[in-house]
């Protein structure tokens with residue numbers, strides 16, 4: 536039997552990413568745009584705000600009317616109108632007049648400043664209402680200027696950005712009821728193995744339930760794809776071949792789990808051969824997931840993920856995820872990388888680069904990565920809590936607790952429910 540020659544992880548990623556598919560576009564209602572990927576730049580179609588507004592409840596005035604004002608000699612300006620947000624005072628004001636104005640209302644013509652209501656007093660004289668002001672007000676004081684937030688024509692959100700609540704607010708600001716996004720890539724999952732039972736089936740001697748397909752289901756959705764095809768096939772060449780052939784027709788991205796190794800019933804390599812697919816790699820210098828394979832058929836990538844759960848999981852995150860996200864048109868397709876202190880000794884040598892499922896936490900302000908449960912490729916339970924993969928480079932002989940290691944983030948980590956609100960000044964002290 537021929538020995539398989541492992542290639543480096545980065546090289547395997549490059550081989551996959553050399554065959555990108557471009558996703559199609561669609562319009563979705565703004566309400567469902569969250570987490571979708573913008574397929575067009577979003578530029579401001581008008582200034583925001585598009586009229587001058589008041590940031591406070593107070594009085595819109597002409598600042599020149601307060602030139603003589605002081606603590607001992609207040610000025611009195613006649614209040615000619617009161618306007619709430621959403622209303623305008625179209626007659627404008629003259630010097631020595633004021634409009635009582637609420638937060639968000641449009642500044643009337645003739646006014647160039649707003650004074651907060653707390654700094655004034657209202658007085659009535661001869662049936663007329665006046666506002667008493669005891670200080671000079673600067674021109675432009677408390678005026679929210681046109682375009683202060685966003686300028687017409689400015690590209691605010693480049694295409695390829697994932698829609699977050701802030702982007703939704705921006706879309707709404709410009710009246711976009713429908714949002715141009717990339718269609719979710721269609722993904723197919725084929726689980727192979729005569730030992731596999733469906734989730735609803737009772738356990739039988741020598742059999743286990745198919746957990747990988749559901750794990751992949753979640754990973755596809757988390758990455759922004761749409762699982763559209765699912766088969767569970769026995770270790771049978773024809774059955775496996777037919778499932779893959781069908782999947783290639785129905786999906787953009789096809790992944791199999793299991794059957795890629797060198798066992799008597801590992802049929803995936805033969806399936807690639809019969810389909811006429813070009814093998815990209817069948818061994819990667821990584822643990823878990825060294826058996827991860829990929830082949831290209833008419834520009835589409837077939838991912839042969841390992842049957843071992845942790846290996847399958849890591850294979851998806853390293854190879855399928857960036858490919859899927861490229862198809863989505865995302866700008867950042869790779870897992871976010873950061874560094875953390877290794878939370879415990881990891882004595883195993885690493886002939887191949889190792890991806891250890893880990894949990895991140897902050898301790899005394901420093902990020903720590905603690906391996907979760909057992910670091911073996913046939914383990915499911917380490918995936919429950921893992922929010923990161925520790926990357927231990929190949930050729931290393933184990934690591935001690937406290938070593939700074941690279942980590943790839945899978946999910947947002949633990950939140951901080953409270954922070955110290957007592958420290959008021961965090962500026963560095965000036966050198967003397």
Ligand SMILES: Nc1nc2c(c(=O)[nH]1)N[C@H]1C(S)=C(S)[C@@H](COP(=O)(O)OP(=O)(O)OC[C@H]3O[C@@H](n4cnc5c(N)ncnc54)[C@H](O)[C@@H]3O)O[C@H]1N2
Nearest residue numbers: 726728745746747748793794795796801826841842843846
């Ligand atoms: N002689 C050798 N044997 C093995 C090698 C090797 O190099 N030489 N590599 C080992 C490594 S490393 C891995 S990883 C596995 C990979 O094997 P396959 O990817 O072909 O997967 P299977 O053999 O089909 O299954 C492996 C394991 O995972 C379980 N499994 C399979 N599918 C599922 C599923 N959908 N849900 C849950 N669990 C699943 C399966 O029952 C096996 O226990 O090969 C080693 N062997």
Ligand code: MOO
Nearest residue numbers: 824825826846912
């Ligand atoms: O490919 Mo296996 O997952 O290295 O353990």
